Structures are given as structure tokens and as C-alpha cells.
Amino acid sequence: MGLLGGLLVAMMLVEIFFAFLLPRRVRRDPAIVRAMFSYAWLPWRRLARLLPARAADTMLGIYGPFGLLLNLVLWVAGMMVGFACLHWALGSHLGPAGRAVDFGNDLYFSAATMTTDGPAGLAAHTTSARLLQVVDSGAGLAVLAIVIGYLPSLYQAFSRREATVSQLDARAGSPPSAGRLVIRTVGRDGWPAVNHYLGSWEPWVAELMETHLAYPVLAYFRSQHVNQNWLAAICSILDACAFTIAAAPAGSAHAARFTFAIARHAVADLSHSFHVDPAPPASDRLPLEDLRALLGELEAIGVAPAQPLEVISERMARMRSIYEPYVSALAARLELSLPPWLAPESPTDNWRTTEWH
Numbered sequence: 001m002g003l004l005g006g007l008l009v010a011m012m013l014v015e016i017f018f019a020f021l022l023p024r025r026v027r028r029d030p031a032i033v034r035a036m037f038s039y040a041w042l043p044w045r046r047l048a049r050l051l052p053a054r055a056a057d058t059m060l061g062i063y064g065p066f067g068l069l070l071n072l073v074l075w076v077a078g079m080m081v082g083f084a085c086l087h088w089a090l091g092s093h094l095g096p097a098g099r100a101v102d103f104g105n106d107l108y109f110s111a112a113t114m115t116t117d118g119p120a121g122l123a124a125h126t127t128s129a130r131l132l133q134v135v136d137s138g139a140g141l142a143v144l145a146i147v148i149g150y151l152p153s154l155y156q157a158f159s160r161r162e163a164t165v166s167q168l169d170a171r172a173g174s175p176p177s178a179g180r181l182v183i184r185t186v187g188r189d190g191w192p193a194v195n196h197y198l199g200s201w202e203p204w205v206a207e208l209m210e211t212h213l214a215y216p217v218l219a220y221f222r223s224q225h226v227n228q229n230w231l232a233a234i235c236s237i238l239d240a241c242a243f244t245i246a247a248a249p250a251g252s253a254h255a256a257r258f259t260f261a262i263a264r265h266a267v268a269d270l271s272h273s274f275h276v277d278p279a280p281p282a283s284d285r286l287p288l289e290d291l292r293a294l295l296g297e298l299e300a301i302g303v304a305p306a307q308p309l310e311v312i313s314e315r316m317a318r319m320r321s322i323y324e325p326y327v328s329a330l331a332a333r334l335e336l337s338l339p340p341w342l343a344p345e346s347p348t349d350n351w352r353t354t355e356w357h
Contacts, residue, residue: 005085012078013139019071020146036074037067037216045335057226060335064220068154076114076143083110083136093126109133114140157211158221164204165223165233171197172339175227178239179294179342187301191248198244199255201237202262208234209266213273219334232339235327238263239286239341242323246315247295247305260319267326276333278325285324286341288313294342 015032044063048056084107087094094109095101105122112119113136124130172181185194208230212218223229241260245253271278291313295305305312331338 001085002089005082005089008082008085009079009139010082012075012082016075016143016146020150032074036071037220040067040070041220048335054226057222060220061222064217064222067220068217072147076140079136079139079143080107080111080114083114083132083139086132087129090126090128090132093129094122094124096121110136113137154215154218157207157215158218161204161208161211161218161230162223164201165228165230168233168236169228172236172240173343174225175337175343176232176236176339177341177343178236178243178339179290179297181236181240182243182294183297183301186298186303190303191244191252194240194244195248195253195255198237198241198259202255202259205234205237205259205263205266209262209269212270216273219270219274219330222336229336231327231330231334231336234263234267236339238267238323238327239320239339242316242319243294243312245319246312247298247307249306264323264326267323267330271326271329274330274333276329279329279332280321280325281328281338285338286316286320290342291316297342 011032041063045060048059050056051059084103087106087110088103092100092102092106094105101122109119109122112122113133124133168176168181171184172178182194185197219230238260241253241256241263244256245260248256288309292309295309295312298305307315327338330336
């Protein structure tokens with residue numbers, strides 16, 4: 001029993017260290033945390049599919065915060081049981097005058113020591129029991145301090161992510177569309193404007209990759225609007241970068257190339273982190289007819305592509321093949337929708353609508 005308790009306490013402390021303090025590697029994740037999220041997410045997702053769209057999105061959005069709290073409860077409960085096992089193995093000298101007590105009292109003593117200043121009616125009487133009580137209390141304080149420091153960082157990262165996702169609405173629509181983004185941006189100052197705008201997304205993509213690898217639970221936190229999400233945003237940026245690189249005149253898409261590279265890196269690493277195998281979308285996201293329509297809209301506003309349709313289509317097919325399987329796999333895993341390539345102009349973009357008219 002003592003060996004089991006020691007192992008349980010050590011496992012929980014190692015889990016907390018890996019989850020909160022150690023920068024996460026792409027292919028390494030605390031086993032208990034990963035298993036908890038993987039197993040709990042599947043029935044949660046199946047239940048959400050039975051609900052209407054808005055209610056389903058609300059339920060899926062609850063999973064991130066709920067899963068975070070569930071993991072904290074699991075870690076703390078594991079340590080409580082582990083310390084109770086250690087007290088029991090030492091003889092449970094916790095009763096009056098050092099008398100032995102049952103395991104229920106050991107568990108109560110361990111939990112009360114970790115969360116308060118100690119239980120009434122029970123006290124450690126031997127040196128080993130007192131030492132274990134000190135370690136139990138110190139572990140509780142350490143976990144509390146770590147959590148207090150962790151949660152603000154987590155929600156600050158979420159807030160920064162969502163602030164930038166919201167900015168995409170006015171240019172790319174709701175849901176975002178790479179074609180709409182390019183048309184709205186290129187119409188004023190031409191291809192240099194698109195290149196400059198896409199270049200401004202490079203820091204956001206890099207920060208998203210870093211924060212979502214360090215805090216995987218962030219991927220389950222959903223946006224305030226049903227028609228927006230972080231994966232649709234990064235996919236739209238990848239789409240727009242691919243189109244700009246393929247269609248813009250030579251030398252006018254250098255910033256888009258850098259953003260494309262870091263964004264593709266991000267979705268590939270996140271796929272590895274969530275242990276999903278790349279898989280192409282179920283249907284072609286950009287049929288040739290849609291690409292022809294997109295080029296036609298550009299020509300209608302006086303912006304001609306630098307290459308013919310066949311060349312642009314071939315270039316884009318190569319670039320899409322190295323990121324679409326990753327975003328498609330992440331979308332299926334996280335129950336997020338991928339954006340269309342060319343959405344029609346809509347009066348219902350989020351920035352155009354309010355609750356009051």
C-alpha cells in the first residue's frame with residue numbers, strides 16, 4: 001500500500017510538472033491528461049451532435065474549461081489518495097494518543113491537510129507521520145500557487161487569439177473566406193496590400209503554435225461567434241497565402257510566403273500534438289469552377305492575376321496538398337468547421353449585425 005501511495009503521489013506531481021511548468025514538446029504529452037481529454041471528448045462530441053447547431057457549439061465550448069477543471073480535480077484527488085495510502089502504510093498514528101485509525105480517517109486527514117490547516121480530532125503523533133503531513137501540506141500549497149499562475153496565462157493567450165480572430169471578420173467575412181479576404185484587400189492598393197496584410201499574421205500564427213502546444217486545452221476553447229473559430233482563421237490565412245503566391249506577380253508575395261511557411265508548420269505540429277493522422281478533405285474545397293469564379297471577380301475590379309488559370313491551379317494544388325490534410329484532420333478531431341474558399345458577399349457578417357436594430 002505504501003509503494004502504491006508513493007507511486008500515485010509521484011505520478012500526480014510529475015503530471016502537474018509536465019502540464020504546467022515544462023514547455024511541451026510536440027510529440028510528448030502527460031499520459032493521464034492526454035487520456036482524460038481523449039476519452040472524455042469522444043462521448044461529449046457525440047452528444048453535442050444530437051443538438052441544434054448553436055446549442056451544440058455551446059456544449060462543445062464548455063468542454064475546454066470543464067476538462068481543465070476535471071484534470072485539476074483528478075490530480076488533487078490522486079495526491080490525496082496517495083498520501084492517505086502512505087499514512088496507512090506507516091500505521092495511521094493519527095488518532096488520540098497515537099492510536100491507529102481506519103483508511104477513511106487517513107483519507108480525511110490527507111485531504112484536510114492539503115486543503116486547510118488540518119483536520120479536527122486527528123493529528124500526526126510520530127515523526128514519520130508529521131513529516132508526511134508537512135509534505136502533504138506543501139504539495140497542496142504548491143499546486144494552488146501553480147494553478148493561480150497558470151490560469152491567467154491561459155486566459156490571456158485565449159484573449160489574444162480571439163482578438164485577432166475577430167479582426168478577420170471585416171476583411172474575410174463570417175465565416176472567413178480566403179477569396180473574400182483577397183478581393184476586399186486587393187481592390188484598394190493591389191497585390192502589395194494583400195501581401196502586407198498576410199505578413200501581419202505571421203506573429204499571430206507563431207504565437208498560436210507556441211501557446212497551443214504549451215496549453216493543448218486552448219484548442220478546445222471556442223470563439224464567441226458560432227461562425228468563427230481559430231482553425232478556420234488559420235486555414236483562411238493559409239488559403240489566402242497560397243492563392244497570393246500562385247497568382248500575384250513575381251516578387252510581390254514575399255511576406256505571404258513567410259506567413260504560409262509558419263502557418264503550415266503550426267498545423268503540422270498541432271496535428272502531431274493531438275495524434276491525428278493527416279487526411280485530405282472529404283470533398284474538394286476549391287473546384288476549378290470556383291477558382292475560375294474567383295479570378296473572374298478579381299478581373300471585374302481591375303486586378304488581373306499574373307498567371308493563367310492552369311498555372312495558378314497547378315501551383316495551388318501543390319501548396320494545398322501540404323496543409324489541407326492537417327487542417328482537415330484537426331477539424332474532424334476538434335469538431336470545428338473549415339471555411340469556404342469563396343463565400344458570397346453577405347450582409348450578415350458579424351461586424352454588420354448587432355442584437356439591436
